[in-house]
Amino acid sequence: MLTTPAEAITHSKIYNVPPEDILFLDFSLCGVAVDFTYARVRFEFLPQNKPYFKTSFQRGVTKYFFAPPTNPNSPYRIEDGYLITKEEIIGEVKYLANDTCDSSYPRRGGTVLNLNPISKSQCHGCKFCHTLLQDTKDTDEDLRSESGLKRFVEDWLKRYKISDLANLNQVAIVTGCFESEQKLVEYLKMLKTMLDDYDFNGELFYYGSEITTKEALDDLKEIKPFALCLSLECFENRKVILRDIKKRVSIGDANKILERAVENGFRTNFSYILGIESLEAMKKIFEELFSYINRFPVINIFQIHHGQEKLRYSDAWKMNYYMKARKILEKIFKNTNMRPRPWENYRSLWYLNFDEEGLNDVRTP
Numbered sequence: 162m163l164t165t166p167a168e169a170i171t172h173s174k175i176y177n178v179p180p181e182d183i184l185f186l187d188f189s190l191c192g193v194a195v196d197f198t199y200a201r202v203r204f205e206f207l208p209q210n211k212p213y214f215k216t217s218f219q220r221g222v223t224k225y226f227f228a229p230p231t232n233p234n235s236p237y238r239i240e241d242g243y244l245i246t247k248e249e250i251i252g253e254v255k256y257l258a259n260d261t262c263d264s265s266y267p268r269r270g271g272t273v274l275n276l277n278p279i280s281k282s283q284c285h286g287c288k289f290c291h292t293l294l295q296d297t298k299d300t301d302e303d304l305r306s307e308s309g310l311k312r313f314v315e316d317w318l319k320r321y322k323i324s325d326l327a328n329l330n331q332v333a334i335v336t337g338c339f340e341s342e343q344k345l346v347e348y349l350k351m352l353k354t355m356l357d358d359y360d361f362n363g364e365l366f367y368y369g370s371e372i373t374t375k376e377a378l379d380d381l382k383e384i385k386p387f388a389l390c391l392s393l394e395c396f397e398n399r400k401v402i403l404r405d406i407k408k409r410v411s412i413g414d415a416n417k418i419l420e421r422a423v424e425n426g427f428r429t430n431f432s433y434i435l436g437i438e439s440l441e442a443m444k445k446i447f448e449e450l451f452s453y454i455n456r457f458p459v460i461n462i463f464q465i466h467h468g469q470e471k472l473r474y475s476d477a478w479k480m481n482y483y484m485k486a487r488k489i490l491e492k493i494f495k496n497t498n499m500r501p502r503p504w505e506n507y508r509s510l511w512y513l514n515f516d517e518e519g520l521n522d523v524r525t526p
C-alpha cells in the first residue's frame with residue numbers, strides 16, 4: 162500500500178494520525194518476508210530514529226511487538242536482525258521466533274497471563290482463522306486439571322522469580338473449545354479458586370463464545386472481578402464464515418448476553434475482525450452493541466494467510482478503509498472512557514493515538 166516508508170508522513174497529514182500508525186498498519190496488512198517456512202513470526206521491534214517515528218521517540222515509545230503472517234511477496238522483509246522496506250532499514254528486530262500456537266504466554270510485561278487449556282490449535286472452522294497454519298505447542302501441557310495447573314503456576318513463579326501471583330493484573334482463558342458451557346463454567350471456578358491460593362487479585366478474563374445462557378452468566382457472578390469478551394468476529398454472513406459454536410450466537414443473542422454480563426457487574430466487550438465486511442455493516446452493529454459493553458472491543462485487523470485472499474473485503478485493500486474505520490469508531494467511543502489497550506492486540510487499528518489522545522501502556526509481552 163505504501164510506496165515508501167516516508168509516505169506514511171504524507172498519509173498522516175491527510176488523516177491526522179501519527180505516521181507510525183499508518184506504517185504499522187501497512188506492515189500488519191502486508192505481512193513480512195523472512196527466511197523461514199513458518200506461517201507467522203513474532204518479534205520485538207525497536208524503531209530507528211527516522212522522521213516517520215518522531216512521535217514514537219517524543220513519547221519515549223521505543224519498543225513494539227508484532228506477530229505478522231509471513232509473505233514472500235511483502236514489501237517488508239527481515240534480514241540480519243533488521244526490518245527493511247524499499248531498501249530502507251526502519252528498525253531493529255529482536256527475539257524473532259516462529260509464532261507457534263502456545264498453551265500459555267505472557268502479555269503486558271509479564272503482568273497478564275494467557276492460558277489456552279483446550280488446544281486452540283485443534284480448533285478449526287472459522288474462515289479467517291490462522292491457528293490451523295500455526296505450528297502446534299499447545300497439546301502436551303496439562304492445563305485442564307487442577308494438578309496440571311498447579312504445576313504450571315509453580316513453574317511460572319520460578320520463571321519470573323516471584324513468590325505469588327499478586328503482580329498479575331489478569332489471567333485470560335483464550336480458547337473456544339470447551340464444547341460445553343457447563344464444563345467451561347466449572348473450569349473457570351476451579352481456576353479462580355486455585356489462583357486465589359497464590360494471592361491472585363486480578364481479573365479472570367474469558368475470551369470466547371461458549372458462555373451464552375443466563376444460568377451460566379449468573380453462575381459466574383461468584384468470580385470477582387470477572388471479564389467477558391464475546392468473540393463475535395464479524396456481523397454479516399456469520400453462518401458461512403464462522404465455525405459451528407460461534408455461528409450459533411446471533412447478533413440478537415449477543416445483545417442479550419452482553420447486557421446480562423454488564424448487569425452482573427462483569428467487565429464486558431466483544432471481539433471483531435476488521436477487513437472482511439463493509440464499514441456500513443461494522444458501524445451499524447457497533448452502534449447497536451455499544452450500549453451493552455463497558456470496555457473497548459478487541460478489534461483485530463484481518464491478516465491474510467495462505468489461501469485467505471478472497472476473504473478480504475474489496476475496499477479493505479486500501480488504507481482509506483482503515484482510516485475511515487478509525488474515524489467511525491473514534492466517534493462512537495469518543496465520550497466514553499473505553500479505549501484500545503496496546504498490550505492486548507498486536508494487529509490493532511490503533512498504535513500511538515486514538516483520535517487526538519495518546520495511547521500509553523506496555524506493548525511487549
Ligand code: SF4
Pocket residue numbers: 281284285286287290291292337404407
Ligand atoms: S473458534 Fe474460530 S477463530 Fe477461534 S480458534 Fe477456533 S477456528 Fe479459530
